[in-house]
Amino acid sequence: MLKIYNTPPSTNWDELCTRPMLEAEDCTNTVTTILKDVQQNGDAALLKYTELYDKVTLSTLQVEKSEIDESETKIDSPLKAAIDLAFDNIYSFHINQLEQEKSITTTKGVNCWRKSVGIENVGLYIPGGTAPLFSTLLMLGIPAKIAGCANISVCTPLNKNGPINSAILYAAKKIGIQTIYTIGGAQAIAALTYGTPTIKKVNKIFGPGNQYVTRAKQLVSLQHVAIDMPAGPSEVLIYADDTAYPSFIAADLLSQAEHGIDSQVILVATNQKIIDAVNDELSVQIKQLSRAEIAMASLANSKAIIFEDVNVAFNFINYYATEHLIIATDNATELCTKVINAGSIFLGHYSPESVGDYASGTNHTLPTNGYAKMYSGVSVDSFIKKITVQQLTKQGLLNIAPTVESMATAEGLQAHKEAVSIRVKQLQQNDF
Amino acid sequence: MLKIYNTPPSTNWDELCTRPMLEAEDCTNTVTTILKDVQQNGDAALLKYTELYDKVTLSTLQVEKSEIDESETKIDSPLKAAIDLAFDNIYSFHINQLEQEKSITTTKGVNCWRKSVGIENVGLYIPGGTAPLFSTLLMLGIPAKIAGCANISVCTPLNKNGPINSAILYAAKKIGIQTIYTIGGAQAIAALTYGTPTIKKVNKIFGPGNQYVTRAKQLVSLQHVAIDMPAGPSEVLIYADDTAYPSFIAADLLSQAEHGIDSQVILVATNQKIIDAVNDELSVQIKQLSRAEIAMASLANSKAIIFEDVNVAFNFINYYATEHLIIATDNATELCTKVINAGSIFLGHYSPESVGDYASGTNHTLPTNGYAKMYSGVSVDSFIKKITVQQLTKQGLLNIAPTVESMATAEGLQAHKEAVSIRVKQLQQNDF
Numbered sequence: 102m103l104k105i106y107n108t109p110p111s112t113n114w115d116e117l118c119t120r121p122m123l124e125a126e127d128c129t130n131t132v133t134t135i136l137k138d139v140q141q142n143g144d145a146a147l148l149k150y151t152e153l154y155d156k157v158t159l160s161t162l163q164v165e166k167s168e169i170d171e172s173e174t175k176i177d178s179p180l181k182a183a184i185d186l187a188f189d190n191i192y193s194f195h196i197n198q199l200e201q202e203k204s205i206t207t208t209k210g211v212n213c214w215r216k217s218v219g220i221e222n223v224g225l226y227i228p229g230g231t232a233p234l235f236s237t238l239l240m241l242g243i244p245a246k247i248a249g250c251a252n253i254s255v256c257t258p259l260n261k262n263g264p265i266n267s268a269i270l271y272a273a274k275k276i277g278i279q280t281i282y283t284i285g286g287a288q289a290i291a292a293l294t295y296g297t298p299t300i301k302k303v304n305k306i307f308g309p310g311n312q313y314v315t316r317a318k319q320l321v322s323l324q325h326v327a328i329d330m331p332a333g334p335s336e337v338l339i340y341a342d343d344t345a346y347p348s349f350i351a352a353d354l355l356s357q358a359e360h361g362i363d364s365q366v367i368l369v370a371t372n373q374k375i376i377d378a379v380n381d382e383l384s385v386q387i388k389q390l391s392r393a394e395i396a397m398a399s400l401a402n403s404k405a406i407i408f409e410d411v412n413v414a415f416n417f418i419n420y421y422a423t424e425h426l427i428i429a430t431d432n433a434t435e436l437c438t439k440v441i442n443a444g445s446i447f448l449g450h451y452s453p454e455s456v457g458d459y460a461s462g463t464n465h466t467l468p469t470n471g472y473a474k475m476y477s478g479v480s481v482d483s484f485i486k487k488i489t490v491q492q493l494t495k496q497g498l499l500n501i502a503p504t505v506e507s508m509a510t511a512e513g514l515q516a517h518k519e520a521v522s523i524r525v526k527q528l529q530q531n532d533f
Numbered sequence: 534m535l536k537i538y539n540t541p542p543s544t545n546w547d548e549l550c551t552r553p554m555l556e557a558e559d560c561t562n563t564v565t566t567i568l569k570d571v572q573q574n575g576d577a578a579l580l581k582y583t584e585l586y587d588k589v590t591l592s593t594l595q596v597e598k599s600e601i602d603e604s605e606t607k608i609d610s611p612l613k614a615a616i617d618l619a620f621d622n623i624y625s626f627h628i629n630q631l632e633q634e635k636s637i638t639t640t641k642g643v644n645c646w647r648k649s650v651g652i653e654n655v656g657l658y659i660p661g662g663t664a665p666l667f668s669t670l671l672m673l674g675i676p677a678k679i680a681g682c683a684n685i686s687v688c689t690p691l692n693k694n695g696p697i698n699s700a701i702l703y704a705a706k707k708i709g710i711q712t713i714y715t716i717g718g719a720q721a722i723a724a725l726t727y728g729t730p731t732i733k734k735v736n737k738i739f740g741p742g743n744q745y746v747t748r749a750k751q752l753v754s755l756q757h758v759a760i761d762m763p764a765g766p767s768e769v770l771i772y773a774d775d776t777a778y779p780s781f782i783a784a785d786l787l788s789q790a791e792h793g794i795d796s797q798v799i800l801v802a803t804n805q806k807i808i809d810a811v812n813d814e815l816s817v818q819i820k821q822l823s824r825a826e827i828a829m830a831s832l833a834n835s836k837a838i839i840f841e842d843v844n845v846a847f848n849f850i851n852y853y854a855t856e857h858l859i860i861a862t863d864n865a866t867e868l869c870t871k872v873i874n875a876g877s878i879f880l881g882h883y884s885p886e887s888v889g890d891y892a893s894g895t896n897h898t899l900p901t902n903g904y905a906k907m908y909s910g911v912s913v914d915s916f917i918k919k920i921t922v923q924q925l926t927k928q929g930l931l932n933i934a935p936t937v938e939s940m941a942t943a944e945g946l947q948a949h950k951e952a953v954s955i956r957v958k959q960l961q962q963n964d965f
Contacts, residue, residue, distance in 0.1 A: 183939035190639035190933070197637050198647075205629050207622035207894035215630075218873045220907050232944040268943055304907040319755060323763075327907040331755075346959070352952040359948040391947050437922060441650045448924040451956055455949040456925060459940045460933050462639035463921040475652050475736040475759040477919040487909040489895035490869060492880040493888060501622070501892050507615035508891045511700055512664040515823045516791040517887040520784040524883055527778070 102383050103354075103368055103405035105376055111416075118421045120333060120470050121363050121402040132287045132316045139291035144299050150288040155229070156261045157283075162299045164265060164281040172270030180268060187239060187460040188275050194462030195244045198481035210497020215487040219249030222301060223484060224293035226308030226318075229258035229285050233266035234309075236458065240465050241307045241479065242276035248484030253278050254301055256293060258285025285310075290317035294325050305329070307466070307479065329479055333470030334363040337454055338423035340414065340436070341379075342371045345429040346450060350375075351382035353427055353453050354403070355396050362398035367421065368405040369414050376405040415439040422473040425454045444473045495528055534815050535786075535800055535837035537808055543848075550853045552765060552902050553795050553834040564719045564748045571723035576731050582720040587661070588693045589715075594731045596697060596713040604702030612700060619671060619892040620707050626894030627676045630913040642929020647919040651681030654733060655916060656725035658740030661690035661717050665698035666741075668890065672897050673739045673911065674708035680916030685710050686733055688725060690717025717742075722749035726757050737761070739898070739911065761911055765902030766795040769886055770855035772846060772868070773811075774803045777861040778882060782807075783814035785859055786835070787828050788887050794830035799853065800837040801846050808837040847871040854905040857886045876905045927960055 109117060138146040144162060151159050173181070204214040225241040227234055238255065245253050255278055259265060265283060273281055282300055284292060290310075296302030305327040306318055315332045322328040337357040339350055354366040370376050383400070387393050408414035415436070418426065422442035430436060433448040440446060444467030445457055458465045466479035493501075502525045509517035541549060570578040576594060583591050605613070636646040657673040659666055670687065677685050687710055691697060697715060705713055714732055716724060722742075728734030737759040738750055747764045754760040769789040771782055786798040802808050815832070819825050840846035847868070850858065854874035862868060865880040872878060876899030877889055890897045898911035925933075934957045941949035 179935075179939050180943050183936040183943075186640070186933065186936045187940060190643065193639050194637050194645050197635070200632065203629070205626050205894065207625050208618070211622065211888075211893050213626050213894045215912075216869070216872075216878075221873060232946065234944060236940055236944060323751060327904075348955055348959075349952070352948070352955045356946070356948040356952040359946060386951070390951075391945075396948065434924070437648070440648075440920065441653060442918075443920050445921040445923070446648070448922060451927050451930040452923055452925045453930075453952040453956065455937055455941060455952045456643075456930070456933060457921075457923055458937075458949060460936045461643050461923045461925070462637065462645045463923055472759075473918065473920075475918065477917075478921060480647075480919065482914065482919075485909075486874075486905065486907065487912065487914075488872065488875050488905075489877040489889075489910060490880060491877070491884055491889055491893045491895055492866070493884045493893065495883050498883040498885075498888070501618065501888060503611075504615040504618045504892045505887055505890075507611050508619060508668060509887060511612050511615075512666065512668060513823075514664065514788070514791060516784070516788040516828065517890060519818070519822075520781070520788040520885040520887045523780055523784045524885065527780075 102380050102400050103376060103403055105373065106404060106406045107373070108407055108409070114417060114420050117404065117406065118471065120336070121365055128313050128316050132313055132320060135287040136291045136317060136320065139288055139297065140295045143297035147284050147288050147292055147297065150286060151258070151284055154286050155258050157259045159283060162282050162284060164270070164283060166279055169270050169274050169279065169281065172267045172274055175267040176271045181271065184235065184268065184272055184275065187236070188243065190460055190462035191239055191243045195247050195481050199247060208497065208500050210494040210500055211491070213489065213491045215489055217485050217487050219251065220304050220484055220486060221250065222252045222303040223250045224303035224306045225253065225255045226289060226306060226310055226314060227255060227257040227269065228310050229260055233269050235266070235268040235272040236465065237308060238269055238272045239276070242273065242278055244464070244479065244481045245484045246276055248481050250484050252301060253280065254293065254303060255281045256284050256289035257281065259283045287313045287317035290314060290321060294321040307483070329466060329483060330468055330476045331470070331472055334365065335360045336365040336423055336469055337425040337427065338367040338369060338418060338421060339427040339429055340369045340418060341375050341429040343375065344431040345375060347375065347378035348382045349450060349453070350379045350429055351386050354379070354383065355386055355390065356453070356455050357425070358396040358399040358403070359390060359392040362395055364399040366400065366403040367423070369418060370405060370407055371409055373407055376407070411436070422471045424467045424469045424473065425457070427452070427454060442473045444468050444478050498524055499528060534812050534832050535808065535835050537805065537837045537839065539805070539839045540841065541838060546849060546852050549836065549838065550903065552768070553797055560745050560748050564745055564752060567719040568723045568749060568752065571720055571729065572727040575729035579716050579720050579724055579729065582718065583690070583716055586718055587690050589691045591715060594714050594716060596702070596715060598711055601702050601706050601711065601713065604699045604706055607699040608703045613703065616667065616700065616704055616707065619668070620675065622892055622894035623671055623675045627679050627913050631679060640929065640932050642926040642932055643923065645921065645923045647921055649917050649919050651683065652736050652916055652918060653682065654684045654735040655682045656735035656738045657685065657687045658721060658738060658742055658746060659687060659689040659701065660742050660746070661692055665701050667698070667700040667704040668897065669740060670701055670704045671708070674705065674710055676896070676911065676913045677916045678708055680913050682916050684733060685712065686725065686735060687713045688716050688721035689713065691715045719745045719749035722746060722753060726753040739915070761898065761915060762900055762908050763902070763904055766797065767792045768797040768855055768901055769857040769859065770799040770801060770850060770853060771859040771861055772801045772850060773807050773861040775807065776863040777807060779807065779810035780814045781882060781885070782811050782861055783818050785885050786811070786815065787818055787822065788885070789857070790828040790831040790835070791822060791824040794827055796831040798832065798835040799855070801850060802837060802839055803841055805839055808839070811837070843868070854903045856899045856901045856905065857889070859884070859886060874905045876900050876910050930956055931960060
């Protein structure tokens with residue numbers, strides 16, 4: 102089922118690394134209209150678009166606190182236990198990303214440090230649709246809370262058949278989030294950006310979404326708010342040698358392929374035998390899946406590539422810069438040192454991508470579409486600003502004064518020099 | 534000279550926080566044309582636009598390695614010593630931002646960590662114009678080198694009167710940068726984004742520039758590369774009480790005001806007497822400046838605001854979210870704890886902004902225009918990606934398998950569950 106490429110020359114790599122992109126209609130005009138309308142008409146526009154797109158008539162935009170509190174009693178106990186363990190793992194991985202930085206004396210009397218502060222107001226977008234993505238709420242809410250963000254708002258659309266999913270409410274309760282708005286789409290991004298009488302304006306917006314949400318985030322990020330990262334369809338690349346289990350690889354490829362018809366799965370293998378075995382397993386396993394049709398469509402875009410030379414293989418892997426990289430070999434730890442571009446790496450035969458999607462502790466909000474070359478996934482850092490601070494003693498200022506005066510003069514910025522000179526003069530006169 | 538506002542109510546803060554924006558002609562069309570032309574015609578387009586806009590006919594696009602090497606002999610020795618000390622301070626502040634993160638065992642047998650990797654290809658834009666900004670080259674090049682970026686390219690336009698400034702070449706030599714292209718403007722951003730036969734394509738572009746450069750960075754960041762942060766005119770806010778020296782404050786305000794006519798300087802003071810004294814000093818000091826006219830124009834936009842209540846003052850200061858914040862009081866360290874939004878903070882009477890601009894060690898590439906609410910200044914982090922890694926033992930997988938299976942099922946993603954179940958089944962059968 103995977104199309105096979107044997108040792109493609111690097112001149113073909115650009116083509117092999119092109120991601121399948123759905124021919125999306127250009128939604129810029131629609132999104133621009135929605136953004137303006139919400140900016141001008143606030144809550145009324147939100148109610149209107151929710152009725153139009155989600156087919157839901159809202160009597161209120163916000164979930165009651167009591168609904169969040171009661172979620173604990175409405176959720177199955179195995180699922181509750183699962184969310185509890187996932188919470189603990191994600192929490193303990195992310196809490197270690199907080200650092201206490203020390204003050205550095207760069208020159209005697211010149212002390213510099215960084216002060217970390219959580220971004221005051223953040224918005225988390227959790228898509229609606231077929232699946233209630235409570236895992237995404239954990240992945241965004243936990244680091245936001247650890248970072249110390251003062252106000253965390255969640256937007257998630259209701260689906261027309263009923264109340265908000267209790268797993269989402271329970272995840273919010275665990276994290277300590279009290280503000281959940283039942284809106285989605287570009288109108289939710291607009292509300293978080295501009296604020297409305299009900300919805301508080303935020304400084305940064307996080308989370309995945311459909312093409313309208315993605316385009317809205319992109320447009321507002323040019324002027325008003327920050328966003329987590331550019332979004333694209335999910336993807337996995339698996340590297341396998343003869344030590345790999347073809348049945349595991351097929352299962353991992355399918356777990357990515359079931360996401361959507363634009364997902365991409367790539368297998369890089371050391372020989373064709375492995376690929377043949379994986380293809381055989383794919384045909385068997387796909388039949389048992391509820392989302393087989395989606396998986397089938399996305400496998401149609403997918404590729405199996407043979408590289409006998411491990412260094413060439415990892416050159417290609419770095420060139421592709423995949424969101425998820427599974428290294429399915431006995432020597433995965435050693436091969437990991439060759440990776441410079443990836444969102445998240447899964448080492449060995451017992452680290453499938455789905456453990457990272459839910460519960461190993463790492464974040465599942467990761468760069469796609471080759472952005473792993475320059476972006477990291479979401480972490481506590483994404484919710485923090487680091488403000489630099491400097492404090493000079495009188496002697497410290499005297500120590501670096503000639504340096505600053507000389508550089509400012511060479512750059513033609515006399516007033517920059519004078520701000521130092523006037524202090525030096527005062528210190529020299531007063532014999533401090 | 535500063536316009537005075539006495540205890541403005543918070544309903545007026547939005548207006549007080551509006552930055553002066555030059556009525557810029559919309560340069561989107563011009564920039565879009567340049568981007569396309571460079572993408573299609575490569576080096577020829579670069580030569581054409583350099584001739585058109587910089588009035589320079591280039592015989593080559595790149596500075597010879599020998600020119601960089603010889604810079605040491607062409608630079609004044611006091612300036613060389615100044616660059617050497619600034620280099621050391623910036624280096625020692627930034628090297629401490631590199632972290633060695635430890636592996637976290639989130640559940641027994643589940644180990645997760647982050648692997649830091651420098652972004653492979655980065656481009657640093659150093660503006661031309663009246664001043665040779667070698668300080669900006671230090672501020673961008675040093676963290677890039679510390680981060681381990683493999684390829685660091687610099688673009689800086691030649692001015693029509695002569696060769697490239699030897700302070701810029703010497704800064705490059707100190708840092709260990711060998712690739713300097715003599716191009717500027719939107720065409721330089723295009724070259725770094727798309728690559729040309731001469732110029733290597735990069736993953737992330739850093740550095741300040743005029744409105745064409747800024748717009749070009751903004752446009753390419755939507756699709757192809759990452760950028761450091763949105764750019765706006767420079768600004769300082771000074772908080773002063775009766776312990777402050779009015780002559781120092783005036784000098785600091787002027788050092789910001791001389792940058793450009795769109796710079797903004799704000800003085801927040803506990804009483805009017807301080808403002809009057811600063812205004813008197815401004816009238817005297819401005820007369821001695823070579824860039825007095827620019828400073829005068831930017832002071833026309835600037836404000837002095839009285840808040841007797843220190844908490845209200847710092848609420849305003851956080852609302853404004855200034856690039857540079859000078860706390861000119863005896864108790865600056867204590868007041869620093871009240872700051873949640875600022876690019877860089879200067880504590881006390883002997884820490885003028887110009888020390889941070891050049892040599893204290895902190896970075897001078899900072900968020901402007903209120904972006905300090907959600908962005909940090911440039912640091913080693915800006916040049917690094919953190920790739921998460923997870924490695925599970927067989928027992929580790931068994932330990933979190935029920936959690937992942939339960940969550941995947943609840944989200945309706947069966948293949949995600951199967952990727953775990955197939956491994957569990959194999960382990961149970963093989964009694965490992």
